[in-house]
Amino acid sequence: MRSHTHEVAFRDTAHGLLAWSLATVAGAVLFTSIAASGVGVATRGAADIAAGAASGAAQPSVQNGPASTALDPSAYFVDTMFRSANSADAVRADFRNETVRILAHSVRDGRIVLSPEDRTYLAQLVAARAGVSQPEAEQRVDSPAKQLNDAQDKIREVADAARKRAAELSIMLALSMVIGAFIASAAAAYGGSIRDE
DSSP states (O other): OHHHHHHHHHHHHHHHHHHHHHHHHHHHHHHHHHHHHHHHHHHHHHHHHHHHHHHHHHSOOTTTOTTOOTTOTTHHHHHHHTOOSOHHHHOOTTHHHHHHHHHHHTEETTEEOOOHHHHHHHHHHHHHHHTOOHHHHHHHHHHHHHHHHHHHHHHHHHHHHHHHHHHHHHHHHHHHHHHHHHHHHHHHHHHHHHHHO
16 A cells, blocks of 8 residues: 555656646747747848848949949959059049958958058048048048947947856756756645545
8 A cells, every 4th residue: 555655646746747847848839939930020120131231232333333342352352452552543433442341351250450551551541532641540540440349349248248147047947947847746746645635
């Protein structure tokens, strides 16, 4: 008779654990489907924005002819072949596209790192186009790069904080699931003992 009591208690405990597992899986499926639909909407919106930006950036420049695009990977190297030390040549019609290509080429690990040659050349472009002194032009070149790099650092800090919070949340979630499984099993065993009395 005693072994029968232990068997009933074991079955009641297993039943509680099984009920907890089924509820956990159902909750996870529901949460995942809701989160996936939200992520899907956000992804489609971001993809639409990115596609619009890419198509706008890929439009040929009217001033430079139909073959010129801002996204051409070899354009930076072509630009370097035709750089001139003469500041009068720096005031070309395509200086904006060339500047974008130089900045795009200078991105390393999400940060803008201008080579000394590119920095000097951009400062010459700014000085010739804006009519400012070379030191002021260098400050104008350095300022946006610093602002973009600072923004990237802030984004990384926020991402690191979010990653730490996610790790803490994962630990708490795992701990709460273990506690929930224990409580469900203990409650089922207790309910079984009440039923048998």
